[in-house]
Amino acid sequence: MANGRLSSGVGGLDELIGGGFLEGSNILVTGDPGTGKSILGLQFISNGAANGERGIYLTVEEEENKLASQAKQFGWDLEGLEKEKKVVVNVIEEFDIEEILDQLEKEVKDIKAKRLVVDSLSMMSIFTRVMDPVSKGKKKTNLLHPGGYELTRSQVVGILKRLSELGTTNLIISEGQEISDKIAQFAADGVVGLGINEAIGTRSLTIVKMRETKHPLGKMNTQIGDKGLEIIAKK
């Protein structure tokens, strides 16, 4: 049976990707800092919650209150949605990816979440104890690398597989600059690239890939308006 679609929440995007993101898929959102990746994540979660689809926002980068104030700029009442148990903002404090994923699995079941935002894959590499691909997760490597730990291909694929098994539709935010981010681009079901030209104040969105979906190629001009990210012109 064909999967349904979940609205991205981005003005003008759904009609270009067959009605939204494929249910149960892993969508990677890549872009440099300041391109609007977290806004897209908040937009996806908040719009879903407004339509009765519960969501989890997993972050290690932002404090919960910073996210709430960012959301407020666009009229998304994150705190209110949390109180109504439509959204859970999970600020990671664990330093073990497996434990984070286990906790996530429990939360998805608890609130019957349909949407998940991981903000971000790049930051996951700061976690020093990760799944050992050889032992298929039974053992954990205990490596402390100065300056960070680069996730291997198996680990990235393993994380995406675990996320996929949650049954949620997942937006995974990535800076797109580390090797693990490049690997994730191959392993993800969809890749959305965000860009910015600071000199002239323009933004873009590119659908790099989207499984089982006809979509336009090339950059589309976007803007961050009152309601978040929106497409203003197709090139």
Next chain:
Amino acid sequence: MSEYEKILKVLDDLLRSKDVYACMVAKRGMEGVIPDSSKFNPKVMDMWETLQNTIDNEFTTIKEFSGYGLGEVTFRMQEFEVLLYILSGSDTALIAVTPALANKGLTEVTMENARRSLVEIIQNRL
């Protein structure tokens, strides 16, 4: 009118010049404003991918030296000449694809006027 629309208008006006086959305002990765390519002269479309890749490579030089006052970069490829007019001190340029044998003086004046219009739009934004 948004900045994007203002920039697009400058580019649309530039495209009306008979010797401007294609144009855009962009930085590395072609990040910027590119008019609808259906408005471009069909002559460039066969080469468009190659021209874009070649233009993109020029941004390495532009990013490194625009701070030293690099103003323009031009190159010729087959029957085309590509002009990159850097927006002062930035990593972004106004780009036009012209015929290699175009009336250069006229094209340069048109490009300079367009660049000034863009700088004005940017300064009003800041």
